[in-house]
Amino acid sequence: MTSQVAHTSPLESALYPMAPISSVFIERNEKVRDTEFPALSVGQRGVTPQLEGVAKTQTESDRKLVRAGDLVINSRSDRRGASGMARQDGSVSLVYSVMTPKSEILIAEYAHHLLRSIAFQEEFFRWGVGIVDDLWSTNFTRMSRIRIPLPPLPTQRAIADELDQVEAMIAKLDKLAGRLKELQRANLAALGRKLVAPGERVRIGFLLTKQSRSALPDDGVVTAFRDGQVALRSRRREEGFTMSLSEAGYQGVEPGDFVFHGLDGFSGAVGTSEDRGKVSPVYHVCSATPLTSERFMAWALRAMAANGFLEAYSFSVRQRSVDFRNWATFAGLPITYISVGEQLRITDHLDEVTGSIDEMLTKVAKLRELLVERCSAFIADVMNGRKVVA
Template sequence: MAPIGSVVVERNEKVHESEFPALSVGQRGVTPQLEGVAKTQTESDRKLVRVGDLVINSRSDRRGASGLARQDGSVSLVYSVMTPKSEVLVAEYAHHLLRSTAFQEEFFRWGVGIVDDLWSTNFTRMSRIRIPLPPRPVQRAIADELDQIEAMISKLDELASSLRVRRSAVGSTLHSMGFDLVGLKWLMHEVDERAGDDNQDLPLLSVSIHHGVQLRDESSSRQQASVDLSKYKVARAGDIVLNRMRAFQGGLGQARIDGLVSPDYAVLRPMGGLTAGWAEYVMRSPEFIEAMSQWVRGIGATDQGNVRTPRINVRDLLGLRIPLPASDELRHISDHLDQVTGSIDDMLTKVAKLRELLIERCSAFIADVVTGRKELA
């Protein structure tokens, strides 16, 4: 065992984004900056990252946001950037170690701050965390084994991405069937029911770009709820819940149970022959999301991926139009789409379970080898 500070050197060089491209650090490791990521206006205040560096988000509540850089670039100042000492630490081994469940928990334990707001583990504190440091040949063997598992996980991510594209494309068919377009202001209205004292026992709901409305406990966002839920909004089964900051990326969906949502969300109730299922299919379609993006208000531009504090106004949203057939045809098409999307959702569930098992295997493999429970071939 050795403290991290004894096997890495911190890199703390500030650079300009025009010289070094922006990188994202998340569940997939260090990658070129993802589309839709908010950028700061102070582009010069970024940290340099070189090929072979290790990068980790100092926000220790962002578990798993770390990895090995495969290209030069720059990251936000909230990240810690480290160069491994190659004579004692194999970079690829460190990549997997930092992403293991055991290290994530230890990294979080060393953090300080207010959990509901900010919980950080800066480099000084992280440098004191002790990590298993087997001989370099063993580190290399562990990394080679886990590289194969990570490649499998990457394939599953590609498959899941393709399935989500197919699922969102289901709603696109509704725009090409020649139905009359009707303004949303005639088909739904905003409701603003607060939890108060009577509804605080309702389950917390969140809105995912990929999954729509789901129980907060099932979400991967790890959002922290306020201690006082009285001002949270009540969403009833059949309502459409809109994350106003993520609507232009597909952050909306149908509530299937009564629950509580963030006060910043919008809760819309269908009327006038519109069903929640039809509304969800149409409003999560690429065509409708594109139309919404034209009305996002904030600092910056969505087409350049640098909009800050983006939000859509409900009044602007209700000014948009959607295709709407007669009620009998609407039910018939909705039933068919339910079958199609149900099959896709079943496949996505199986992919997610397999991915989770592979991640567990990665973490267990490191622990088993360094503790002697498992020998490398």
């Protein structure tokens, strides 16, 4: 006889009754046009107005109505934490579940924090279906069976008030991170303006020499990450980069080499390699001529990408991309030449400033993560009597 282990939901409460989502929410499934209701985005920061210029994949009529006070969650289970309470009327794509809480038994602000908790995200994922994790979804029908703790309304309000304060701190950290990143962009933009200003013009091919090193059997894959780091892929989590679908044609890379991704350089996938390894044929691996240095050229190309020059100059095979896989095209890029001495000063300055900003961004990210964990832990503690709210 095969024994079965019953699943214990991380949402279970020792103090308060549990209720299925279907009994405390009403699904809203009204279709509208985004010309009638402004488009909303749902992500780690909750429900916010959609930024202008965001590509739309659906027709105007294929959107769901959202009213202020509704709870919205992405049915894609892999998009963990993409949920929250709407603060305004609007519309979202059909991939989202939109729910109106029954106000006589459920406070929207409490539901907002509960749905964004780690415990709910885990349970939401468990109820999903799909082939692989990144094609995993939990529709409203399945989600409606998830049981959530239902404290008395005063307790719900106290929980929401406490976590609203933590969320406000998280919002301040997000704002700080945004300002730090803007400072990084400003430094790059300043260099970008120098490189397109009137003056002596020189082509990239006179500053860089393309290398064709053989890849060794034991070489690991080196990736140009979009934050400018070029390193063995194994040193970082597998996110934030593109990868080749084929192992054929890999080329060797040495520490200090200039490395540029022919398709994704526009997004910052350029830098000097920290490691020995191999890269796919889509990369250009180069050494600097006596007119420059690999470090400066890495900053120069990142600056040209940041100010839009690469996109404007390139032949694009897809929206918001560059296609510099052809060496002749890449080598033909013109820039305004800066003396070697000035290059060194700029490089040292950018290394120092960017290093300091990156260090601050790392600290901000860690503090943000701790606050998010605190929100989830606080809910669990209240639900199981380890913490009392007024």
